[in-house]
Amino acid sequence: MEEVDNKQVIFKGYIERPPKETDMEIKVSKIKLRAPKGSGAILVKNLYLSCDPFMRGRMRDFQGSYIPPFVPGQALEGFGVYKVIDSENSDFKPGDLFSGLTGWEEYSLICRPQQFRKIQQDNIPLSYHVGLLERVGIIGPLLTTRAASNSHFLFCNRRYYIDFLFDSNFLASVFFGMPGFTAYVGFFEVCSPKKGEYVFVSAASGAVGQLVGQLAKLHGCHVVGSAGTSQKVDLLKNKLGFDEAFNYKEELDLDATLKRYFPQGIDIYFDNVGGEMLDAALLNMRINGRIAVCGAVSQQSLSKPQGIHNLYSLIIKSIKMQGFLQHNYLHLYPRFMEHVISYYKQGKIFYIEDMNEGLESAPAALAGLFSGKNVGKQVIRVASE
Amino acid sequence: MEEVDNKQVIFKGYIERPPKETDMEIKVSKIKLRAPKGSGAILVKNLYLSCDPFMRGRMRDFQGSYIPPFVPGQALEGFGVYKVIDSENSDFKPGDLFSGLTGWEEYSLICRPQQFRKIQQDNIPLSYHVGLLERVGIIGPLLTTRAASNSHFLFCNRRYYIDFLFDSNFLASVFFGMPGFTAYVGFFEVCSPKKGEYVFVSAASGAVGQLVGQLAKLHGCHVVGSAGTSQKVDLLKNKLGFDEAFNYKEELDLDATLKRYFPQGIDIYFDNVGGEMLDAALLNMRINGRIAVCGAVSQQSLSKPQGIHNLYSLIIKSIKMQGFLQHNYLHLYPRFMEHVISYYKQGKIFYIEDMNEGLESAPAALAGLFSGKNVGKQVIRVASE
Known part of the structure; x- marks a missing residue:
């Protein structure tokens, strides 16, 4: 199968300060729009990406933690909304929309796509699924598009918190999605x-x-x-x-x-x-x-x-x-969805997004979070389905 | 009626540091062992006095607060156990034992003795009523042996907290009795x-x-x-x-x-x-x-x-x-008494007191609190009934 262009936001290298636009660069690589046979993976097209403060934690070279840092030279990852293009996993059908961790790129190969959330379309803007309605926290083994099969995040169990705490600078990583x-x-x-x-x-x-x-x-x-x-x-x-x-x-x-x-x-x-x-x-x-x-x-x-x-x-x-942590209250998620969607449909609540257009705008948008540049939830529109 | 000697621990003057023994002095004054006719007051003999960290707050010259500072040249006051000698108040009978705010002296005239707690004797050491079993917190108008009829303590109402908070040094006064x-x-x-x-x-x-x-x-x-x-x-x-x-x-x-x-x-x-x-x-x-x-x-x-x-x-x-503050849980006080007295009588709990003998020992005992000199609850035995 033919490869297509895949625009990516590449992480250039580790930093010990808030991110700047120049810590990332746009690159175009090639990707086959196919999940490898029998792999259990899915190949997705990314539609919206979320800029979250916790991403800063992964831009530090801190190997001792259970959140793996980003890999220099590869695309960042974060929460997003995407459409399945090809699937070797029976839970994911081509054309389905999901929210969850994905790459900062046009297309991502997601190797172990458990715990992702299928989106039911119901007149709620798709981008709200990485903001108002975002559900997927990082719990359990980290889901990643790259080689991180032995990585665990800090919520795996009680012990991991203790390890995490040895690094008292690592504040950023306590920020998650699901605002x-x-x-x-x-x-x-x-x-x-x-x-x-x-x-x-x-x-x-x-x-x-x-x-x-x-x-x-x-x-x-x-x-x-x-x-x-x-x-x-x-x-x-x-x-x-x-x-x-x-x-x-x-x-x-x-x-x-x-x-x-x-x-x-x-x-x-x-x-x-x-x-x-x-x-x-x-x-x-x-x-x-x-x-x-x-x-x-x-x-x-x-x-x-x-x-x-x-x-x-x-x-x-x-x-x-x-x-x-919202993680301790997941039993309330259905009630939350019911209330908030109802309020939204009645025009009783608004959700302000700061929507940037195109992957090219992503480095500045992420950096802007740390100077308070965004007005409302910072989102990148990668594609409109 | 004849006056008798009344040994007192006199507050010498305001300080901006932890108390020292020399901030107080022993003086002997005279007192009539009689409550003035129709006054509603009681005249008591002090048996045990409690040394509490919150007393330091009253040794500062901070007039803006609703806890009145001690008056230089007069006796300190604090929690104590005392026996009623004479009473112009129908709730207090001569011979009865009470715990509550009193003066640091042998005998005190207590002008408005509401909210004091009568002690039922039941094989519990009397001094425990200013320690293990102490109940009277400072709530409402301050009870005092001296002229403080317009004084209110910081717990009178919500607003007083706000005033109190303007003075961020006033930490000591958050320490009360009722340990x-x-x-x-x-x-x-x-x-x-x-x-x-x-x-x-x-x-x-x-x-x-x-x-x-x-x-x-x-x-x-x-x-x-x-x-x-x-x-x-x-x-x-x-x-x-x-x-x-x-x-x-x-x-x-x-x-x-x-x-x-x-x-x-x-x-x-x-x-x-x-x-x-x-x-x-x-x-x-x-x-x-x-x-x-x-x-x-x-x-x-x-x-x-x-x-x-x-x-x-x-x-x-x-x-x-x-x-x-234990104040918000007073409905649990009966259960507390039942449990703790029962544990004590079964020998399941101990209560360690650091008992100093005589009013003369009081200045050093109070000062010692702030250097951790006391071992257990610091109490002064003024008299043994």
């Missing part, structure tokens, strides 16, 4: 919200934050969000229905800022950023407050995380501060 | 222990820690404690039944220490100290671990609390970290 479901379980299960409560969301226009804020509003809460540009602040207030929003970069004293927006204090803080904002929020929590610790994007560029100084607030205000 | 009940609700309600889990307790021979460890053992957990002298370590292992214990002052690398004592990781960390030990524990928690944030004694001498750097562990290991 919509993360927002859902983080808000409803971790924060136990009550109608009328005061909710603060940081990185509020991001992939997770935007849904947290909208769910909180639908639940009857008062919601304030922080973001890093006036365009995002505008979006929060005028498109996503937040009660208030502010640009944290224009604030000199975050404690004073939060006192201004929450004169009564904060019942729920949905923390996507860590660092100074978390410290300021701790000072402004109300008694029996809850903090969902979802991410620490402000800390990703630091070799040592900033210290948090106000934890004594936990004691004097009986605050619960909880980290979570 | 036994604090241990009980902190362990059972906040930590949700399961048989066979791995439990770490810091300041393990202290007023709270010693009971946490014993309750954890009775619950079938594996328990390791840290303390600051070899005498305390010995006590933990040989008297209180901890599986292991170590002297943190002899350890150069707390992370390595915890890995040695918890090769499988920690399920429950009962944190009485904060600071570096908390940071090390965060690195060694297991998935779904729980941290009860009970105190931060290591931070009390610092003008700014140390930063905690390892909070990302909360995310990647789905850890719950919860501050708490």
Whole structure:
């Protein structure tokens, strides 16, 4: 069978800082649109690719971890939506659409495609399956298009966490896909919200934050969000229905800022950023407050995380501060899908995507995540079916 | 009526560091052993006084808070066990024993003695009522032997916390009495222990820690404690039944220490100290671990609390970290009393007191708390009924 051109986003080499556009390059290689006979593999055409903060972790040369780093000279991989072109696996039929890990390239050969999720088409934009509706976390042996058959990811079992923790710089890898479901379980299960409560969301226009804020509003809460540009602040207030929003970069004293927006204090803080904002929020929590610790994007560029100084607030205000992974709540996924799809179809929630066109735009889009350039969930459209 | 001598521990003046013995002095004044007619007051003889870390907060000249500072030139006040000598209040009969806030002196006139707890004598050492069985927290208007009728403590309502928080140095005042009940609700309600889990307790021979460890053992957990002298370590292992214990002052690398004592990781960390030990524990928690944030004694001498750097562990290991006040669990107090008294009478738990004799010993005893000099709950015996 004839080979066709396969445009790829190639990982150039390991870095110890946030990614730049020049850490990746576009290359065209050749690929046969065929899964090898009897291999169990599938050959897919990639339609949408997701830019996620956790990908930075794989750009470091850290061999001791159970998340394998990217291989220099080969294409990156990440979450995507793709169509099956050829299949040697009875669970995957040509023409079917799936979401899951794939390569940053036009076509990918996926060797062990278990745990991928078939997409039922139902008037939801296809790209939402790497954002709002994304389900596949990285659990169990890492699924990869390349030779990583002995690799395991850090969630395989309890022990792997311990190993993982020996490297305290490896913050980036705690960021996963599934932003919509993360927002859902983080808000409803971790924060136990009550109608009328005061909710603060940081990185509020991001992939997770935007849904947290909208769910909180639908639940009857008062919601304030922080973001890093006036365009995002505008979006929060005028498109996503937040009660208030502010640009944290224009604030000199975050404690004073939060006192201004929450004169009564904060019942729920949905923390996507860590660092100074978390410290300021701790000072402004109300008694029996809850903090969902979802991410620490402000800390990703630091070799040592900033210290948090106000934890004594936990004691004097009986605050619960909880980290979570959506992985522990998978039984709620059907309920999440039902609720969110219904809200979406009723026009009660929006999901803001920052859609870049073409693989050529992918390096800049990924790099932009780390300077807050994206507005909403960052996605690359590789092809339109 | 004739006046009698009343030996007192006088507060000399405000400090911005941990208390020293010389910050207090012994003085003898005169007192009538009579409550003024129609005053509603009671006149009591003090039997036992409790030394508590929170008293340091009242030795600072911080007028903006709702906990009034001590008055220079007057006696300190704290929790105690006392006998009613004279009463103008129908709830208090001469001869009755109570525990509650009182003066650091032989006799105290208590002006508004609501919320005090009557002691039923039942073969439990009287002094345990300011330790193991102490119930009276400071809630509502501050009860005081002196003129403080307009004073409110920080727990009066939600708003007061916010005011309180403007002063981030005021750590000490988050330490209250009720160590036994604090241990009980902190362990059972906040930590949700399961048989066979791995439990770490810091300041393990202290007023709270010693009971946490014993309750954890009775619950079938594996328990390791840290303390600051070899005498305390010995006590933990040989008297209180901890599986292991170590002297943190002899350890150069707390992370390595915890890995040695918890090769499988920690399920429950009962944190009485904060600071570096908390940071090390965060690195060694297991998935779904729980941290009860009970105190931060290591931070009390610092003008700014140390930063905690390892909070990302909360995310990647789905850890719950919860501050708490026993105040929110008072409905469990009867169950606590029943369990703990029963365990005590069966010889299944011990409560270690560091008993100093006489008011003269009180200044050194209080100061000693802040250098870890006390072994067990620090109590002063003023008189034996």
